[in-house]
Each structure stands twice: as C-alpha cells, then as structure tokens.
Amino acid sequence: MAATPLLELRGIDKSFGPVQVLHDVGLDVYPGEVTALVGDNGAGKSTLVKCISGIYTIDSGTVTFEGKQVSIHSPREASALGIEVVYQDLALCDNLDIVQNMFLGREKKSGIILDEATMEEMAGETLRSLSVRTVKSLRQLVASLSGGQRQTVAIAKAVLWNSRVVILDEPTAALGVAQTAQVLELVRRLADNGLGVVLISHNMNDVFAVSDRIAALYLGRMAAQVKAADVTHSQVVELITGGRSGNLGLPPEKPSEFIDITPGDGQ
Amino acid sequence: MTTTTTTTAGGIQAVKPTVGSYVRDYWGKVRGGDLGSLPAVLGLLVLVAIFGIARSDTFLSAFNFANLFNQSAQVVFIAMGLVFVLLLGEIDLSAGFASGVCGAVMAILLTNEGLPWYVAIPAALLTGVVIGLVLGSLVAKLGIPSFVVTLAAFLAFQGVLLLLLSDGKNISITDEFVLALNKSNMSVTWSWIVTLVAVAGYALAQFNRYRSRIKRGLIADPIGIVLARVIGLAVLLIAGTYILTQERSINPVINSLKGVPIVVPIIAVFLVFWTFVLGRTTYGRHVYAVGGNAEAARRAGISVDRIRISVFVIGSFMAAIGGILVVSRASSVDPNTGGSNILLYSVGAAVIGGTSLFGGKGKVIHAVIGGAVIAVIDNGMGLMGYKSGTRFIVTGLILLAAASVDALARRRASATGS
Numbered sequence: 001m002a003a004t005p006l007l008e009l010r011g012i013d014k015s016f017g018p019v020q021v022l023h024d025v026g027l028d029v030y031p032g033e034v035t036a037l038v039g040d041n042g043a044g045k046s047t048l049v050k051c052i053s054g055i056y057t058i059d060s061g062t063v064t065f066e067g068k069q070v071s072i073h074s075p076r077e078a079s080a081l082g083i084e085v086v087y088q089d090l091a092l093c094d095n096l097d098i099v100q101n102m103f104l105g106r107e108k109k110s111g112i113i114l115d116e117a118t119m120e121e122m123a124g125e126t127l128r129s130l131s132v133r134t135v136k137s138l139r140q141l142v143a144s145l146s147g148g149q150r151q152t153v154a155i156a157k158a159v160l161w162n163s164r165v166v167i168l169d170e171p172t173a174a175l176g177v178a179q180t181a182q183v184l185e186l187v188r189r190l191a192d193n194g195l196g197v198v199l200i201s202h203n204m205n206d207v208f209a210v211s212d213r214i215a216a217l218y219l220g221r222m223a224a225q226v227k228a229a230d231v232t233h234s235q236v237v238e239l240i241t242g243g244r245s246g247n248l249g250l251p252p253e254k255p256s257e258f259i260d261i262t263p264g265d266g267q
Numbered sequence: 268m269t270t271t272t273t274t275t276a277g278g279i280q281a282v283k284p285t286v287g288s289y290v291r292d293y294w295g296k297v298r299g300g301d302l303g304s305l306p307a308v309l310g311l312l313v314l315v316a317i318f319g320i321a322r323s324d325t326f327l328s329a330f331n332f333a334n335l336f337n338q339s340a341q342v343v344f345i346a347m348g349l350v351f352v353l354l355l356g357e358i359d360l361s362a363g364f365a366s367g368v369c370g371a372v373m374a375i376l377l378t379n380e381g382l383p384w385y386v387a388i389p390a391a392l393l394t395g396v397v398i399g400l401v402l403g404s405l406v407a408k409l410g411i412p413s414f415v416v417t418l419a420a421f422l423a424f425q426g427v428l429l430l431l432l433s434d435g436k437n438i439s440i441t442d443e444f445v446l447a448l449n450k451s452n453m454s455v456t457w458s459w460i461v462t463l464v465a466v467a468g469y470a471l472a473q474f475n476r477y478r479s480r481i482k483r484g485l486i487a488d489p490i491g492i493v494l495a496r497v498i499g500l501a502v503l504l505i506a507g508t509y510i511l512t513q514e515r516s517i518n519p520v521i522n523s524l525k526g527v528p529i530v531v532p533i534i535a536v537f538l539v540f541w542t543f544v545l546g547r548t549t550y551g552r553h554v555y556a557v558g559g560n561a562e563a564a565r566r567a568g569i570s571v572d573r574i575r576i577s578v579f580v581i582g583s584f585m586a587a588i589g590g591i592l593v594v595s596r597a598s599s600v601d602p603n604t605g606g607s608n609i610l611l612y613s614v615g616a617a618v619i620g621g622t623s624l625f626g627g628k629g630k631v632i633h634a635v636i637g638g639a640v641i642a643v644i645d646n647g648m649g650l651m652g653y654k655s656g657t658r659f660i661v662t663g664l665i666l667l668a669a670a671s672v673d674a675l676a677r678r679r680a681s682a683t684g685s
C-alpha cells in the first residue's frame with residue numbers, strides 16, 4: 001500500500017526513574033493499514049502509546065507525523081495533530097449519554113449555550129459512517145450500553161475529529177465472541193476509511209484477522225515490524241516470547257545485555 | 268402495539284416517540300433505578316395530604332403556606348449550592364456555619380459600620396466566594412478529603428462566628444431592603460405579573476426547543492408531553508399565586524398581608540440560572556463528567572482541579588445567600604445562625620430531592636423539592652404538636668430512606684448496566 005508512513009517513530013527511549021522501559025524503539029504507521037502492536041505483559045506497549053499521545057514525554061528519539069518532525073507534550077497536542085487513543089480502560093462517563101461522551105471536552109457551542117442539535121447530528125453521522133446501527137438512541141446513557149457498544153462509542157469518539165491515526169489499546173480484552181467480531185470489523189473499517197490504525201492485542205487470532213503489519217515489542221525493544229502476510233502465528237509468538245524467530249528479530253547478543261540484572265551474574 | 272420508526276441524526280434508525288412510549292421509557296428508567304425526584308414529589312403529596320387532613324385549619328392556611336417559603340429559604344439555598352458539591356461526590360459540612368459567617372459579615376457592616384445594603388450584601392457574597400476558594404483549593408490541590416477539610420472548617424467557622432459577634436452578642440439589623448428580602452411580599456399585581464411572565468417564559472423555552480429539534484430532523488419529546496409539562500407548571504404556579512394573593516392577616520384592617528413572598532422569585536431566579544448552567548453550558552457538562560468519571564474527564568482535557576474548586580465556590584456562595592436570607596428573616600444574627608440542624612437539613616434536602624451522594628447525578632431542582640419536603644415535615648409536625656425531638660427523628664429517618672433509595676438505585680444500575 002502507501003509507501004510513506006503517516007507516523008514514524010525512531011529511536012524512542014523512555015525511563016521511569018532508574019527503570020528504562022523503552023529502548024531505541026522505532027515504529028511506522030501507514031495510512032489505510034492496521035498495524036498490530038504485540039508484546040508480552042510489561043513489554044512496554046501501553047507506555048509507547050502514552051508517549052505518542054503526549055501523556056508521557058519521551059527521553060530521546062524523534063516522532064515524525066506526515067513527514068514533519070513533531071513533539072507532543074499533551075493529549076491535546078496529539079488530538080490537534082489528529083492522533084486519538086482509545087485507552088485500555090475505557091474513558092467514558094457512565095452518567096452521560098452517547099453524544100455527550102463523544103463530545104466531552106470538545107463540545108460544540110452556539111454562543112455560550114451547548115449546541116446539542118449539531119453535536120447529535122455529527123455523532124449520528126459518525127456512527128453511521130462506521131456502519132453502527134445497534135444503538136437504540138443517541139441519547140441513551142452510556143451506563144446502559146453493553147461492553148461492545150461502549151467500545152464502539154469510545155472508537156467513534158476517536159474518529160469524530162477527522163483524526164488521521166487511531167490507536168486502540170486492547171479494545172477487545174473484555175468482550176465476548178460476537179462483540180469482539182463487531183469491534184474488529186469496526187477497526188478494519190477505520191483503516192479502510194484511510195486512517196492509520198494501531199491495534200494492541202494479546203490475541204493472535206484477532207491480530208491476524210485484521211492487521212496488515214505486525215510490530216512486536218520485546219522487553220522494551222522493537223523486535224521486528226513485518227507484514228502480517230509474511231509471518232506465521234508461531235513466528236509472531238516466538239517474537240513476543242523470545243524477541244527472535246529465525247532470522248527475524250533482535251540479534252542474539254542484544255537480549256543478553258539484560259542478563260546483568262540477575263544478581264550474582266556479570267563480573 | 269404499533270411502533271413507527273423514523274430516521275434521526277445522521278441516518279440512525281430510531282423509534283418515533285409517542286406519549287405512550289415516553290411514559291413507558293420513563294417507567295423503564297424508574298424500574299432500572301433512576302428515580303430522580305419521583306419519591307420526593309410523591310412523599311411531598313402524601314405529607315401535605317396527611318398534615319392537611321390532621322390540621323386543615325392551620326397547616327392548609329394561606330398564612331402557613333407563605334410561611335413555609337420564608338422558613339425554608341436558607342436550607343433551600345444551601346442545598347442548591349450543595350448539589351454542585353455532591354455532583355462531584357464531595358461534601359461540604361461547613362456550609363451551615365459559612366452561611367452564618369456571611370450573614371454576620373453583612374450584619375456587622377450594616378449595623379456596626381453603618382454601611383448601606385449595597386456594600387454589605389456584596390461583602391457577604393464575597394466572603395462566601397473566598398471561603399469556597401480556600402476549601403476547594405485544599406481539596407483539589409492538596410488532595411485532602413473534603414469530609415475532613417469541611418469538618419475542620421465547620422468547627423473553625425463556628426469559632427469565627429463567635430468572635431465576630433464578640434463572644435455571642437446578637438447583632439440586630441434595621442436595613443429596610445435587607446429585611447424585605449425574606450419578610451415582605453410582592454403586591455398582588457406584581458405577584459400576578461411575575462407568575463404570568465414565568466409561565467410564558469417556560470412555555471416559550473419548551474416550544475422553542477421542540478420546534479428547533481423537529482426542524483433539524485432530530486427526535487423530540489412528543490408534543491403531548493411538552494404540553495403536559497407547560498400546563499402542569501402553569502396550573503401549579505397559578506394555583507400557588509392565587510392562594511398567596513388572598514388576604515392572610517388575622518386583622519386586615521390594621522395590617523394587610525397578601526402577595527407572593529419576595530423570596531419566592533429570588534429562589535426561582537437562582538433555580539433557573541443554575542439549572543441553565545448545569546444543563547446547557549460546557550461548564551455544567553464538565554461538572555457532570557468529573558462527577559461521573561474524573562479520569563475520563565481529565566483525558567478529555569478538562570481541568571479537573573478547576574472544576575473541583577469551582578463547585579466549592581458555588582456551594583459557599585449559595586450558602587452566603589442563605590445566610591443573608593436567614594438574617595433578614597430573624598432581623599438579627601446570633602452565634603447559632605446556620606448552626607444546629609441547618610447543614611444536615613440542607614444535605615438532606617439535596618439527597619431527598621434525588622441528588623446522589625456518590626456523585627454524577629443530581630439537579631438543582633432537587634434542592635428545592637427536597638427542601639420543601641423537609642420544611643413540610645418540620646412545619647406540619649410542629650403544628651401537630653410534636654416535640655422537636657420527634658421531628659428530628661422523623662427527618663433523620665426520611666433522609667436515611669432517601670439515601671437508601673440512592674444506594675439501591677446505584678446497585679440496581681450497575682446490575683442492569685454493563
């Protein structure tokens with residue numbers, strides 16, 4: 001597909017105090033494609049996402065968005081660029097309705113009064129463009145929605161703003177089979193609409209079902225970024241668990257750097 | 268049962284609402300645990316019926332009806348402010364004495380300093396704002412639980428009030444303007460003008476909203492419901508005005524007493540204003556959001572700290588108005604102004620009216636409805652000759668019942684929800 005990435009990360013380092021969580025991480029996100037970001041628990045996936053979205057500031061490295069180098073210091077700046085994140089723990093308010101949630105923090109106004117009609121129209125159009133037809137009313141409280149519907153609202157909220165890159169952190173983790181399929185279909189549709197999509201998931205079936213590329217993080221390093229069509233399930237599992245699979249992945253000496261953290265080893 | 272579907276915003280299919288489906292939806296919400304102020308309204312009707320039958324001569328007199336508004340004004344104002352604080356799941360235990368302190372500031376400026384009301388009243392309001400800023404900052408910036416901050420303030424303000432009154436001496440006020448606020452009535456003509464303007468304003472707002480939603484192809488409440496609302500409010504206000512414009516003096520020749528108490532439109536103005544702020548402005552939306560899920564609000568770019576401070580400011584500001592009104596009614600301020608049961612009645616009013624103690628759910632009207640329930644119990648039981656001990660116990664039990672409804676609704680909602 002498209003030759004130039006929408007979002008390019010190079011050499012990202014991130015430490016929390018003495019603990020370095022990300023080492024020299026690179027990642028390319030292409031428009032119209034789903035890039036799966038995989039890795040074991042604690043590999044640094046969520047941390048990487050928070051670096052992109054401006055919740056954390058990176059220690060070093062470059063972020064290039066649409067060919068221009070940018071630095072993102074807050075979620076607002078990320079949104080302004082067109083980068084939206086759907087977080088692992090849903091960021092919805094149960095006591096607000098679908099429209100109110102979708103526009104939270106970015107309400108449309110006429111004068112000082114909230115422009116409910118315009119917001120309702122835009123929310124409806126966005127949901128329809130995602131072929132969502134399962135909600136009873138746009139004015140339903142989010143508390144009364146199913147897990148899949150809530151995830152749908154969270155995703156719709158992210159694409160409402162002409163966003164270019166949407167990052168989804170484990171969007172199907174808490175869902176049943178049917179709802180997972182529904183959300184994955186939605187994820188695919190985002191990419192088909194031309195967005196650059198990053199999907200974090202632990203489920204290999206989900207990853208292979210929707211993604212074009214797979215990026216595997218291993219202990220805070222980018223082990224490999226490959227086309228989904230070029231690898232098998234088991235290769236990806238090896239990349240996740242060992243950082244390497246055949247000639248793919250980190251060179252053998254790299255992981256051994258970590259050995260010195262075990263007491264009694266080293267000099 | 269026929270249901271017509273229609274296409275709404277952006278082509279989403281939806282069921283076209285009818286009066287029947289609207290009522291069914293409402294009933295469904297009630298059964299799902301979202302009762303709003305329904306229990307309070309029903310309770311109010313039952314209480315009025317009981318006291319009306321038991322003491323028809325006194326309780327149902329126009330004199331007593333007018334009296335209820337003046338009596339409950341302080342609690343209603345403090346409760347309106349507390350709704351904002353409760354919406355964030357916080358509490359302000361100092362609101363009662365804060366209103367006493369603000370009332371004392373006004374009385375001192377009026378009586379001791381001889382300043383006019385237009386200096387004394389703003390000074391009292393400013394005192395409320397400053398108190399709110401301090402309390403809110405301690406909660407939001409230092410992260411001290413509001414329960415502790417305001418409990419400390421409760422004690423401290425009690426002391427401040429004592430010191431302001433030079434160890435407990437009453438200060439009387441004679442300023443005509445201030446005394447009129449919670450003692451006098453509007454003339455009969457003005458009473459009717461204000462009532463009709465209020466009804467017309469409400470009708471206009473309702474129909475405008477209906478028309479503009481229909482024009483944009485959005486789903487609106489069925490016209491039958493809109494009409495019912497307008498007619499309901501009109502009947503209520505006109506009946507109330509009719510009663511209050513009757514002569515209620517025992518000896519009208521010497522001292523005629525009729526007209527709607529001035530405090531009624533004062534309450535109404537603040538009720539409408541804060542309802543507008545909560546329902547129609549970004550600020551109000553953000554208050555609900557922070558109360559519902561502070562983390563989600565933060566990620567949406569809302570300044571959670573600012574919202575948190577602001578609700579305490581509104582709370583103490585409204586308490587200051589409550590203080591002004593109670594001083595107006597008593598013509599004086601004493602060390603217990605805003606003390607004893609005032610704060611608990613105010614929290615009770617908000618909660619009985621339907622505002623949740625868990626945050627995220629509540630309306631300003633709840634303070635008024637709940638305040639009416641408390642005022643009716645207090646007044647009605649007093650007229651029936653019950654001792655104040657019994658009245659406290661009954662009010663306590665009703666508050667407990669309201670809090671239980673709130674807690675059960677929450678459990679029910681989380682069971683039927685996700």
Ligand SMILES: Nc1ncnc2c1ncn2[C@@H]1O[C@H](COP(=O)(O)OP(=O)(O)OP(=O)(O)O)[C@@H](O)[C@H]1O
Pocket residue numbers: 016019021039040041042043044045046047048
């Ligand atoms: N704020 C923080 N301070 C210190 N260490 C942190 C912080 N956030 C994350 N870490 C550490 O960084 C590492 C990577 O965490 P991260 O949450 O990015 O993993 P993840 O790949 O998203 O895992 P999971 O699949 O479980 O969500 C973990 O070892 C974690 O303990």
Ligand SMILES: [Mg+2]
Pocket residue numbers: 045046047088169
């Ligand atoms: Mg994670």
